[in-house]
Structures are given as C-alpha cells and as structure tokens.
Amino acid sequence: MGCNMKDYLERISLTLSENSIRLIETASQTAKNNYLYIQEAGYFQTRYPYFTERQNLNSFLLVYTLSGNGRLLYEEKEYILGKGTVFLLNCMNHHYYESSKDEPWEILWIHFNGFNASVFYEELTKYGFGLINLTDTFMLESTLRRIISLHQRKDVHRELITNHLIVSLLTELVLLSMPKDYFSYNIPKYINLIKNKINREYINPIRLDDLALEFNISKFHMSKEFKKYTGITINEYLIDRRISHAKELLKYSELAVSEIAYHCGINNVSHFINLFKEREGVTPNVFRREWT
C-alpha cells in the first residue's frame, strides 16, 4: 500500500465490557446490489481509553448513545454525545470518537452500506452535519436491537428485513432533522392558498403575475418561497395537477387526447403530449393502451 489519501486508516483502542457484542457480517451479492445491508453491528459498553479513529472506509456508521458520555470529532468539529443522541457518519471522512474519562459510554451501533445508502446520508446532512436528539427513542433503540438480534440468530430473512428496518429508521431520522420551517405550521398562508387555487382552477390559465397580484406579493419572492416549502415550483405543481387529471380521463373516459388536453387546461394538444411524455415516459395514447 502506498501513502496516498485513499489509504484506509484505522486506530482503535477497545476497552469493552464482557457483555459487549460485535457482529461481523458478509452480505450476499443480492443484498449488496439491491439493499441496505449490515457490515458490522453491535452493542458496546465502553470505558476510557476506548476510542476509534478512521478514514477512507466505505461504510456508514450510525451510533446511538444509551447512557454515559462520548466525544466525537468529525469535519473539524467536536460533539459531546449524551444519552439519547444519534449520529450518522460517512466513514470515508476522517472521524474520531471516544469514551469520556468520567463514566462508561454505552452504545448501540451499525455499520451499513448498500444501494442508495449515500442518498440518506446526503439528505440527513443537507443543512450540515449534526447530532440528532430524539425525544422518543423507543423506535430507534428497538430497531437497532432487532437488527442485532436478527443477525445473532442468523434469521433466514435477515437481509430483507434489515433493509426494511434501516430504511424506515433513516427515514424517521431525516424527517426529524428537517428544519422547523419545513413543517406545516410555519408555512406562509399564501402558499396553501396558491395550492388551493391551483387545485380548484387548474383548468384555466394560471400565470405567476396574476398570482402575485392576487396575493399582493412579489412574483420573485413568491416563486422562491413556494419552492422552499413545497419542494417544487408553482408551474411544476400546476402541471402535476393537470397531468394527474389527464391520467384519470385517459383511463376512465373515452375522450380523445385533444379533448383531454383541453379539459386539463392545456389548450394545445402537441404541448400536452410533450408534457405528458416528459413526465410519464410514454405518450398519452400509449399510456391509455397500457392501462386498459
């Protein structure tokens, strides 16, 4: 091995209690190609001088503190790990964590990887890396224990179930880590009013200038805020609504494509076909044939 940046680094001091558990797994090819899968998992009761330092390991590490205190260094910042905190690391990045000197540090942890694992990590760190503090830790703790138990028992279906468990666990964490702004109670009123208007009136032409005028707000600001709180642009929302209605008419009516376009507020057939194909991958008629 050379000495370039890609080199794997690991320094460890394992100071563990006797009832600690470390499971090392070898996932099947199916799991590696299609699932989120466990590489290692365990329950550690650690005490000083327990520590781990690593870099360039192709794995994600989730650690949940059951009790005691730990310390984490990641992306040049220090974090104190108390009871109930969770963190998720990309082990390619340099990281160091250790048990505190004062009291034992008790943790549940999983090293995982797999299809789209990085998507969850990126989603979770979209607004920067941080510890996650849970008010209700029951789901997380029981899920981690169940994953460990599945692998201890060598359960026949462990890979499939573990995939499901990791996905739902990460989904929960992503939702919890979202900034408060993204929850409904902080959404400006006019965002929902715009949505309602589009839902009611998508058959008519709807222009940004008119919306801005109606809600007495700058067009630019309105566009930006709508995208921020809904994840899509106003026009995209409008088109989604129209295409959804079109799909319903294609499936459950005998109307011609040109008629359907008109009924959905798109007064130009060719444009309707373009939009439909772009979103559904097939033209309206092909879609109709596939569904009837």
Next chain:
DNA sequence: ACCGACACACCTAACGGCAC
C-alpha cells in the same frame, strides 16, 4: 422582503406521419 439579469423550460405554431 424585494429586484435585475440571464439561462432554460414552457408554450405556440407549423408541419410530418399514419390510419381510415
């Protein structure tokens, strides 16, 4: 919270292809 500028997605119009 608002605005200017610019890239680009959207929309329109014109037209080609196909079935009848």
Next chain:
DNA sequence: GTGCCGTTAGGTGTGTCGGT
C-alpha cells in the same frame, strides 16, 4: 383527402442566483 397524434424550432415566460 381528412382527422388525429406526435415532433420540432423559435419566441417568451419562469426560476434562480446574486445583490440590495
């Protein structure tokens, strides 16, 4: 030929970045 579906090119409205 006629009607309907689908493609394409070019003008225009929209989204977004960066600034106030």
